[in-house]
Amino acid sequence: MKYSLSLRRAVLLAVAGASLHGAAARAQESASSAPVVGTRPAMNALTSQPDPSAQQAASGAAGAGDAQGDVSELMQMIRDSKLVELRTTYNGSYGASLFFYPQEMTYYVALFQDRHFWRVIKSQDDVRAEAIYAGFVKQTVQLADIEIHRTELQAQKAFLDRVIALSEDRAKRLQADLDVARTQQAQVNDHQRAVQGEAVTLRAEKERAQAQLRELQRQVQQLQRQTEAGLPGTR
Template identity: 60%
Template sequence: MDQKSKVRHIALSACMLFGAVHGAYAQASGENGAVVAATAPIAVAAQTATAAASATSASQTFVLTPDEAKQSATGNVAELQQMIHGSDIAELRTTYNASYGASLLFNAKEMTYYVALFQQKNFWRVIKTQDDARAEQIYRDFARQTAQLADVEIRRTRLEAQKAYTDRLVALSQERANRLQADLNVAHEQQTIVNSMQQQTRADAASLAQQKAQAQEQLRAAQRQVRDLQRQLESGLPAH
């Protein structure tokens, strides 16, 4: 083989090798792109599921931990009742709903928070923690519970007020009706008296009219007698 043939053979081999390498690289790139394209929706779906789970967790009802749920039975209520009148406890927050309330208190010496749920100033649940964020979370939940617990009491208070208001209106109306009835009774009695007086007056008038007629008749008779006597006197003749 001459020199030119060797050069052409080497060049041809190099071209074939370059083509094979380029094809392999293109295939690998295509496969990697397919993998990326396939995994992208999975990653997005995973992120969406995580966000949804977080939102669901945030919207769920607040639940105490098992240790916190047991605390009320370990003397927290009695402990707080003993400390409440001292100077070691500071009241940070308090919410009232009707006779129910929630308080967040802080013992600075012990760096301890007390979250209390009470009714008419009587503690019935107290949670103790040194986690300020947890204390705020429990306080917000207790405050929400007081609003729910107070709904029936607030409704009863409103109904009692409405009933008392209605009863007062009924009493006022009855009092006015009684006054009107009394006035009506007086009017009836007065009307009866007036009617009786009118009847008596008419009877008296009729009697007086009759007496007047009789008196007039007597007057006419007397006048006739006077005239007769006058004529007899004037004629000088005795009356027969």
């Protein structure tokens, strides 16, 4: 049984070594271009963002070579195309990734926010690596909740702002129409009053003219009778 396990391990290492050799050859052919791992953002574009106090403590306790942690190691391995990206999950600006280093049969689990690595855990136990990755994914869900809620609130506010702007524009248009209608109505009322006043004046002038005509007709009849006085009447 021990011999079988040793043989299996030797075979896995041989396969991993062959895969790594092929990957190294391909990396040499395209050494001028960095590998693009992941989609949003590209893994090779991520940077470390260590805690300032932890960075100062590390730099004071050891030299630059000794202070390199798992984050820097992971970044360098990504740049050197040594890792296989197995899984990546994004939630808001947070993300979690599971990488595999075939040469040493090692898993790297990374948690990042925006464009910065946050935590990196490496393990040769695939079950533990998967569990850590699942925990990181769950953490990104929890951390991104407020971001997602903020995004929804921003969208709702932007929508309400547009509705308000449209409503204000509609109100301005209606107010303008109402102002025009009121102005026109006032002009119509003034015109009606003017026409009514002219009608009253014309009616009075008409009545005076009719009275004058009646008086003139009466005078004409009277003068006619006087003129014809003493003349024989006609039958």
